Amino acid sequence: MSMGGIFDEFNWLVDTVRPSFDQSTRCLEPLVHVRDAGGEVVITADLPYVRKEDIKVHITEDLVEIEASMARSVTLECCGTIHSETRFRSFKKAVGLPVRVIPEKARARFSKGILEVRVPKKLEPRRIEIE
Amino acid sequence: MEDLEGFEIVQTRNVELDSPTVIIGFPDEGLVGSIGVSHIIETLGLKEMAHVESRLMPPVVVVKKRRPRSSIRLYEKDDMVAVISEVPIPPPMMYPLAGGLGEWFEEVSPQRVLILGGIPVQNRMEMEKPGVWGVATREADQEALEKAGVRLLEDGFLAGVNSLILLEGAKRGIPVTYLMGESHHGYPDPGSAAATVEAVGRIIGRQIDVQKLLDTAEEIRLAARDLMRKTEEAMKASAKAAETEVPVMFG
Numbered sequence: 001m002s003m004g005g006i007f008d009e010f011n012w013l014v015d016t017v018r019p020s021f022d023q024s025t026r027c028l029e030p031l032v033h034v035r036d037a038g039g040e041v042v043i044t045a046d047l048p049y050v051r052k053e054d055i056k057v058h059i060t061e062d063l064v065e066i067e068a069s070m071a072r073s074v075t076l077e078c079c080g081t082i083h084s085e086t087r088f089r090s091f092k093k094a095v096g097l098p099v100r101v102i103p104e105k106a107r108a109r110f111s112k113g114i115l116e117v118r119v120p121k122k123l124e125p126r127r128i129e130i131e
Numbered sequence: 132m133e134d135l136e137g138f139e140i141v142q143t144r145n146v147e148l149d150s151p152t153v154i155i156g157f158p159d160e161g162l163v164g165s166i167g168v169s170h171i172i173e174t175l176g177l178k179e180m181a182h183v184e185s186r187l188m189p190p191v192v193v194v195k196k197r198r199p200r201s202s203i204r205l206y207e208k209d210d211m212v213a214v215i216s217e218v219p220i221p222p223p224m225m226y227p228l229a230g231g232l233g234e235w236f237e238e239v240s241p242q243r244v245l246i247l248g249g250i251p252v253q254n255r256m257e258m259e260k261p262g263v264w265g266v267a268t269r270e271a272d273q274e275a276l277e278k279a280g281v282r283l284l285e286d287g288f289l290a291g292v293n294s295l296i297l298l299e300g301a302k303r304g305i306p307v308t309y310l311m312g313e314s315h316h317g318y319p320d321p322g323s324a325a326a327t328v329e330a331v332g333r334i335i336g337r338q339i340d341v342q343k344l345l346d347t348a349e350e351i352r353l354a355a356r357d358l359m360r361k362t363e364e365a366m367k368a369s370a371k372a373a374e375t376e377v378p379v380m381f382g
Binding site for chain 1: 256257315316317318319322348349350352353354356357359360
């Protein structure tokens with residue numbers, strides 16, 4: 001096995017233990033995906049126990065921040081070496097975007113607990129002279 | 132007890148199997164298999180009968196009710212066996228696990244093997260009830276799938292441990308069917324698991340109530356977040372993303 005292979009496996013194991021919650025603020029990190037869809041970037045987030053009116057989305061040219069409070073607080077087992085129970089009340093996550101976007105043209109919808117934000121890319125084409 | 136190239140099924144309860152129906156649910160797209168098979172175990176009251184040991188698994192032991200347990204376990208009741216894993220299958224273990232299960236299938240001669248998984252679709256947000264796709268190693272089972280309202284996958288790519296188990300079935304003449312619920316990409320999808328479990332019920336001729344699965348969908352989505360994250364990492368390493376690509380066919 002190559003050294004790269006060994007480190008690939010090590011990274012896979014390390015990532016599996018990175019916590020996705022903050023016990024001090026009782027805040028969960030939602031599952032989020034960013035997809036390049038041609039002329040726009042699509043950001044989705046899984047937000048169970050959340051109502052549409054309790055979601056806040058802030059967007060800049062290169063960052064999206066999602067905050068949402070849950071309709072009820074939930075108790076989850078936080079896995080580590082020792083499992084402990086913590087009550088959580090909200091979600092929060094900031095995600096860097098792969099390309100610059102036009103924040104003013106962003107639009108969002110929320111259906112069956114999934115938030116979807118679509119925002120057009122900021123295209124700045126520059127013609128290159130062919131030598 | 133078997134020893135198959137570092138893969139071992141350790142039986143912990145004496146069970147005589149007579150052409151069982153085997154149902155497999157490993158972490159995969161939307162965790163459809165994990166959620167669906169866990170629901171079947173709970174609803175039909177299957178009891179633990181064996182676990183898998185392998186040096187190719189990450190060195191992780193699950194401690195439950197003060198007892199160390201393997202993360203891949205087999206449950207049984209009335210000649211139905213369910214196989215689940217609490218952790219994603221690491222890529223180095225996929226071939227040995229599929230081969231080991233193939234050997235075990237030859238020993239127990241299952242009347243059928245059903246693998247539950249997910250297939251990501253971009254319009255999942257618009258779907259009230261997701262569809263279920265299937266691939267079967269035996270022609271008679273393909274007809275049964277159509278009768279059960281399962282759409283047959285004509286062309287496409289399948290990746291990951293489920294596809295290897297399907298291939299083992301084809302190679303060894305075992306009737307294996309891979310059922311894939313249309314699911315969210317990267318999010319636990321209890322709705323897709325419910326649709327897939329209903330399809331299982333139609334195939335085996337036994338109604339399996341999925342109402343609890345639907346009623347507790349939000350709870351499941353929260354509890355399964357970390358398993359979903361880990362599963363995505365394993366899927367990236369096993370070229371699972373290729374399943375969403377359109378195949379190029381010649382001839």
